[in-house]
Amino acid sequence: MAVPDPRGDFGRFTLPYCSFVVPGETHPRVGVGVDTDVLDLTAAAGVVVPDHRSLFADGSLDAFLAAGFETWHEVRQALAEWLGDDAHAHVVDHHLSPADQVGLVLPFTVGDYVDFYASEHHATNLGRMFRPGGDALLPNWKHLPVGYHGRSGTVVVSGTPIRRPVGQRRSSDDEVVFGPSVRLDIEAEVGFVVGTGSTLGEPVSLADADRHLFGICLVNDWSARDIQAWEYQPLGPFLGKSFATSVSPWVVPMAALEAARTRPPARDEPLLPYLDDEDTPPWGLDLRLEVRLNDEVVSQPPFDGMYWTAAQMLAHMTVNGASVRPGDLFASGTVSGPDHDQRGSFIELGWNGIEPLKLADGSTRAFLENGDTVTIAATAPGPDGEALWLGEVTGTILP
């Protein structure tokens, strides 16, 4: 699969949600992706889902996320029926705008943002680069989904320019120097959006994940490798990540991804009961990501090989009693496959700058340069075997 076929066209099955601003207005509206258009659900809700119209009044997904599993299902079903009934065609048309003619904004208020590290290939690649003498994977990696909290206040919507971060780093001769990052990278990830919250002190089991996970978005967890390398011992990444995390404007509901559900890879270590998913419905997802640098495809990471699933991440994140809230976002960590052209970060594609990536124009690229635009897109198998377009997240580096 070179370039996803349905690029930019959501069709009428996926029905992803967004928040958009009409030119000339300031208040956002909740939208639904229909073909290449956005349906104004804030306006149409009175007709389509009159009992739930208040959920969409403020133009964000916040109230809808909190409304719970049954409501998500009712709204999706009502939308599908309404859109599928030709009798409503002229009313539907009245509420559609071409998606490229509206402003897409951050669709929900991000609560806590957690980033995991769930690709074995990614973790192994980084282990080989940074601990060449030691084991590629640390001892805990196959026992629990390693993760950490990121900065929710700097989660930005796709298209937001990314200013190259400034900070401390250690120079090659071990001096502490200050300036713009010289090893600016991406991490191509999938993000999971929490709908229903949980109660402090009560873990969410694998079996209950369905009731809490509303949908997915695409995430670019921009990373300043040089800042991160100097700061991260012993408490983990901080300023190397916190300057910006970009997300796609579309949240694709889990209900649209039933055909993408697949078994995760075989587990190499026995898992504790709260993480053991051998007998649960599969939570692996057969998504195909694509990373483009200035319109050139540089990587196509497959998501189906991710060692840890979203349900496991949620179960782990709450096993200590921590609660989740509507709008919490957790991301998979860099999605990397086994092949070179399936790596989801430049540090892997260029092997820490040692074997820079060769581009089509003959130049090479170790890390990002000012003016570079990086876009991450994805597709999933749909119910009839066709590829569903899941949207994309893009950003351009400013000096």
Place this chain on the structure above:
Amino acid sequence: MAVPDPRGDFGRFTLPYCSFVVPGETHPRVGVGVDTDVLDLTAAAGVVVPDHRSLFADGSLDAFLAAGFETWHEVRQALAEWLGDDAHAHVVDHHLSPADQVGLVLPFTVGDYVDFYASEHHATNLGRMFRPGGDALLPNWKHLPVGYHGRSGTVVVSGTPIRRPVGQRRSSDDEVVFGPSVRLDIEAEVGFVVGTGSTLGEPVSLADADRHLFGICLVNDWSARDIQAWEYQPLGPFLGKSFATSVSPWVVPMAALEAARTRPPARDEPLLPYLDDEDTPPWGLDLRLEVRLNDEVVSQPPFDGMYWTAAQMLAHMTVNGASVRPGDLFASGTVSGPDHDQRGSFIELGWNGIEPLKLADGSTRAFLENGDTVTIAATAPGPDGEALWLGEVTGTILP
């Protein structure tokens, strides 16, 4: 100073803010600590600060925090004048309730929560315990305030019971085991509450810290040392911390702490310009903390020895372009002084369980037991040399 003199009595200078619920009501109100009472500012604002009454209408500090430095100053001055004028005494009395007869709730919506590691004594103690052969401090420690993001959704108000967290840990014979933490600890910290937000891409300088930092609260960053030890490589603390972080219900405005401002310790390494505070007004704070275990004072950590100041933490946190929002909370990390009875965590007081703390009743204590109540209180020097009471944060461990 054994026990702070003015325990529970705020006097009429400090004027800390809270959010409280009157028995029989559900909606919170903004309160101000006056002597041992709470003043209902949501009700009194129409008289005291009529132009700003809307800031207090929703019962949280959110709008007031965002209103900015000039407004904070105006409100504090108006409150002081109104309270000081005997002509208003009967109106004031009408708006006062004993603080111990109202319900104190979380006073603001926590945006991002960051925890630093700013005490040299604490970092050195932990380095000695965990890297006995190596340098006690890692190479970056004196070049930047090390920190990481914590979970804002599990920040709870003082008095909230703390359920002992469950999770994975490594047993003494290197097996992965699962169950309640057996090394549950505290971290006695001071938290800084961000008022005015900043703009993405624009660092906050040391000189501008005054305009962004609204005030302080007390923080107990509960820590499951066994869960943390197994999970934290390579991305830092996660579930060992995320089950709960308790904060005092009172936010003491920075304006009340002018007399506590003091020079931080001499710097052992030259600092980069964005952190160099040699010629700025001092941001060290001469606060005295007290840690009580079941009403026995077990530690009295001094805050004036903290190596990194709040202004440096804020400057560092934003130097990469990351923005802050009203309600962001960042904490100092464990406050430990040079003496044994100045250590702000049990892992230090009992030296990782090797030399358990001796209690007054003859028993010893390495880590927390079920039913234990831990309280962290603090005082600061006031304008006339008297000790100002800053409130306390308490929590009891449930099984």
